[in-house]
Amino acid sequence: MRPPEPVTATLAGLPSPVCAYVYQRQALRDRVAAVRAALPAATLLYAVKANGHPEVVRTLAQSCDGLEVASGGELQLAVAAGARRIVFGGPGKTDAELTAAIAAGAQINVESGQELLRLDRLARAAGVVVPACVRVNRAGAALPGSHAMTGTPTPFGVDESQLGDVLAQPHDHVAVLGFHLHAVSNNLDGAAHARFLADALSWSRAAARRHRIHLRIVNAGGGLGVDYLSDATVDLAAVGAALDVPPGVELIVEPGRLLAADAGWYAAEVLDLKRTHGRWFAVLRGGTHHFRLPAAWGYSHPFTVLPRDHWPYDWPRPEVRDTTVDVVGELCTPRDVLARDRHVARLRIGDVLVFGRTGAYAWDISHHDFLRHPPPSFIIL
Ligand SMILES: Cc1ncc(COP(=O)(O)O)c(C=O)c1O
Numbered sequence: 528m529r530p531p532e533p534v535t536a537t538l539a540g541l542p543s544p545v546c547a548y549v550y551q552r553q554a555l556r557d558r559v560a561a562v563r564a565a566l567p568a569a570t571l572l573y574a575v576k577a578n579g580h581p582e583v584v585r586t587l588a589q590s591c592d593g594l595e596v597a598s599g600g601e602l603q604l605a606v607a608a609g610a611r612r613i614v615f616g617g618p619g620k621t622d623a624e625l626t627a628a629i630a631a632g633a634q635i636n637v638e639s640g641q642e643l644l645r646l647d648r649l650a651r652a653a654g655v656v657v658p659a660c661v662r663v664n665r666a667g668a669a670l671p672g673s674h675a676m677t678g679t680p681t682p683f684g685v686d687e688s689q690l691g692d693v694l695a696q697p698h699d700h701v702a703v704l705g706f707h708l709h710a711v712s713n714n715l716d717g718a719a720h721a722r723f724l725a726d727a728l729s730w731s732r733a734a735a736r737r738h739r740i741h742l743r744i745v746n747a748g749g750g751l752g753v754d755y756l757s758d759a760t761v762d763l764a765a766v767g768a769a770l771d772v773p774p775g776v777e778l779i780v781e782p783g784r785l786l787a788a789d790a791g792w793y794a795a796e797v798l799d800l801k802r803t804h805g806r807w808f809a810v811l812r813g814g815t816h817h818f819r820l821p822a823a824w825g826y827s828h829p830f831t832v833l834p835r836d837h838w839p840y841d842w843p844r845p846e847v848r849d850t851t852v853d854v855v856g857e858l859c860t861p862r863d864v865l866a867r868d869r870h871v872a873r874l875r876i877g878d879v880l881v882f883g884r885t886g887a888y889a890w891d892i893s894h895h896d897f898l899r900h901p902p903p904s905f906i907i908l
Pocket residue numbers: 574576577595616617709711712713748749750751781782783784785
């Protein structure tokens with residue numbers, strides 16, 4: 528995926544050594560428009576965990592129907608961004624976080640029987656009835672993708688077989704409006720996602736009848752994918768094809784990756800080129816402490832070489848031509864690898880590598896403080 532001209536122009540103007548994330552607001556808005564066009568019947572929230580940069584959150588708070596948050600910190604970001612609607616999920620909410628969510632008027636995705644009891648107690652103390660969905664770990668409903676969170680043992684949600692017991696607990700101050708069924712990450716199969724949405728709706732109607740709930744909300748979570756090894760994105764037309772939301776029911780989707788990934792570019796300058804035991808290494812001013820996803824998921828992230836003419840030294844500039852390199856970071860660990868065995872036509876010390884699709888789960892999931900290198904600069908276009 529090649530960076531667009533506004534991104535390359537921005538990077539060309541940065542001082543050496545370049546190390547930056549560039550986020551494009553218009554790309555965020557364009558992706559929201561594409562999701563809305565494909566799923567006009569759904570309520571669209573943005574899952575802040577994908578990228579909590581305040582400008583990204585603000586842009587998506589304006590263009591989506593609301594924000595999904597998973598901590599007190601994200602809740603604060605969502606409030607500051609002026610989100611029209613906030614949904615608070617996550618398996619380990621503290622009383623302080625629940626209290627803040629109640630005060631912010633958030634809807635809660637309840638993750639366990641204990642959490643329902645605590646939420647009820649806190650809502651009673653606040654003198655309100657809190658809108659909520661119960662997150663369910665269903666017996667089936669697996670989807671292709673990674674990080675399966677349902678249909679398998681996980682700490683997320685209430686086991687389907689325990690739903691009756693959980694709902695039988697006293698909860699006068701929690702209005703259970705439906706179910707939250709987030710299932711998976713990075714699903715690239717649009718038709719399978721369409722089946723998952725249809726199944727989520729029909730399962731929820733049956734479960735609501737069984738447990739005597741007036742079903743008003745089905746939250747199908749996120750999980751719509753982008754392929755890091757190609758330009759492919761989940762086929763949104765296939766996801767939305769034949770989507771039939773029953774009257775009186777609100778279908779919520781809360782993607783993170785799909786909305787933010789393509790709006791971000793991570794750029795890092797080559798500080799050194801070296802050959803050890805027959806292998807070329809390009810050492811970057813950057814690495815997995817800024818962009819952990821390839822190391823976490825075990826793949827080589829594609830990049831584009833942005834040639835730069837800057838060479839301030841009075842000796843010849845080292846370069847490699849028509850060879851393969853491992854692209855590594857500035858950390859003192861052999862695991863600081865962003866890509867292995869990538870072919871480059873020409874690469875010089877001082878050139879900049881640009882990694883696309885880094886607007887989601889890139890900076891936000893990385894271990895920034897390891898070795899205390901300075902952070903990248905963040906540039907918002
Ligand atoms: C409850 C919930 N909703 C939404 C998301 C966003 O998922 P994605 O970024 O895959 O769309 C996640 C991600 O883990 C999640 O846990």
